[in-house]
Amino acid sequence: MRWWWQRWQRALPLLTLVGCATPTRSSHVILAQAANAPSVEQRAAPLVGDTLPDPTCPDGDAVVRVEGGTERGKVCAASAAELGLTVVDLQDAWTPSMFAPTGALTPNIRATYLTLAARDDADALAELYGVVPSLAIVRARLADDARHACHAAIDGAPIARLARSWSQDDAATTQAGEATRVWLGKALEQERVKRKLADLAALAEVSAVAPRYARWKALDDRHAGLVAAQQHFGCEHTLDAKYADGTITWRTGNATELFQRRNFLMPNERLDEETRDALQIDSRELDYRLALRILRERVVDAAGLIEDGTAGAGPQPVMGRLLDPAAMRAARGHEAPLPNGAPDLVSAATDVAATQLGWRDPVAVRAFLDRHPGGTRVALALPPVPAYHAAHMELSAVIDRGDVYYDERPIPRRVAHRPTIVVSVDDHGIKRPLVRWPTTIGGWSDQRTTDGDTVQRWKESDVGPRVWRDLYAGPTWLPPKTTPDKDLVKNLYNGHWALKKELLGPGPHAAFGMSLLVHHQVFQQKDGTERFDDNGIGTHGSASVTSIVNGTSHGCHRLYNQLAVRLSDFLLRHRDHVVKGEQPERYVRAVNYKESFVAKVDTRGFLYELTPPVPVVVTRGNVLSPRKAPPKGAVYKPTP
DSSP, rough: OOHHHHHHHEEEEEEEHHHTTTOOOOHHHHHHHHGGGGHHHHHHSBBBBBBBOOOOOSSSSSSEEETTEEEEEEEEEETTGGGGGGGEOOOSSSOOOSSSSBBOOTTTHHHHHHHHHTTOTTOOOOOOOOOOHHHHHHHHTTOOOHHHHHHHSSOOOOHHHHOOOGGGGGHHHHHHHHHHHHHHHHHHHHHHHTOOOOGGGGGGGOOTTTTHHHHHHHHHHHHHHHHHHHHHHHHSSSOGGOOOOSSHHHHHHHHHHHHHHHHOOOOOOOOOHHHHHHSSOOOHHHHHHHHHHHHHHHHHHHHHHOOBTTTTTTTBBBTTBOOOOOOHHTTOOOOOOTHHHHOOOOHHHHHHHHHHTTTOOOHHHHHHHHHSTTTOOOEEOOOOOOOOOOSSSOOEEEEEEEEEOOOOOOOOOOOOOOOOOEEEEOOOOOOOOOOOOOOBBBBBEEOOOOTEEEEEOOOOOOOOEEEEEEESSSSSOOOOOOSSSGGEEEOSSSOOEOHHHHSSSSSSSSSSTTEEEEEEEEETTTTTEEEEEEEEEEEEEEEEEHHHHOOOBBSOOOHHHHHHHHHEEEEEEEEHHEEEEEEEEEEEEEEEESSOOOOOOEEEEEEEEEEEEEEEOOOOEEEOOOOOOOOOOOEEOOOO
């Protein structure tokens, strides 16, 4: 589990001997952080009380040094690494590195990212879709005492008694149950009065009435649990109080999804077990977990990490808390650790960062954020990075397509072995898996025919060797002619329809999410050059969060958006690349469904070119159907 730590310990004598040599980026971080040894600065400058005097930085770029929950003056950002410290950006106006300015070039998506990160309304809430909220959101939410008092006044015990998931699919069931509950309650009250009993619960001991009481009690428990959940939504101003009535309609479904999006749960609009558990947690604790998730992405970006335990023993807690929903912590069918799989360095670094900052609870986080309105940059002593971390790493990826069924027509299948993507590094001759994430492959998808009809065709995932060369930040999607017009519009439920501009992108709800890695097939030319063919397949983020667990795609390999951003950031940190900048596009399409629209796209996204490209292999998978070849020519027309 601690192979990287053991390697560092074995190397310590050698590092001591060669300490005068100019260290590499990785080695000097490891050397300077050894066992929390006093840093160069600590030896060179005396402490003034508990605080070092502020330095004079040539570029004026000083950052706050934090250790053990105490702010100990400032250090120059340029010299932080030499002191064994990592500079973590906790400013409100932050984006991952891939969206940050690069020289004179800035990705177009950056402005949109910052706008969404600063908003806490229903139209934003894009954490699940690759936009890390600003710490200003945490500051405001922790300070909202009225909201916390509203939540605290609700008895959460009835929610714990809800025995199953509930959603707007149960609208008729809950409405009928409410009518029965009210009717039985009146009849039982008459029985209670007649028998001169203290309360309805006493009827449970009356054999003639006990079955009716048990039926009413089950309905009343369900009513109380649903009402309590709805009242919590009311505290968040996502559901009007008059709809907290124990019945579920689309309003409760929408409020449930907003609660899930706000708290990084699977956005399925269902009061599932994880959502019910979260509703019973103190609202300040939920805000604290948001702060830890934000810190995690800042630490990942600053330290250049990706190893999250998914290739090894699994993700570990941060400050005693698992920050991701269960579906994101495991790739179904692949829970056993991979040989030589990397441990969870992401959680370990985040835990240390939170400890160093003193973020031990919501009160401490609020105090820190209040001291730094607008945020700040901090220098922290984080765990040493593995020896294989370098400016250019020999990385590779394998996409295992899992269980595959080549059916002649769409047939629902329960797939035990889901598709996964494994990114590995050549660690001095050892292939070390860094992450293993769930993904998707192709399947049956709607397609428009030349006569405007809609059918389903098989969209295959290309199998074989490919490369990641083109990395797009804020990619856009250009719908092919075969995409049905109905898939490009949405019902506004006010008698009008609208174009799904967000699907085209750029933005968190774009078809390609926040990041796209194009799968190129490489051909050797007679003149010795290479030709890179793009077959329209890629590895990318997706706003269709739930599909990554159980769904298919149009052939591409979807990732949770925040993981797609992490992967792209990691590649840019640890792979040589050329910044190509925003790629102009002139895409125009007439869309005619219900109403007429014009779809326009003027950019493909901000392009980085990896040099050399990262090799990728897409396996054939386990073909379990009698048919062993994809039904590429098959067409299925759904019954209207």
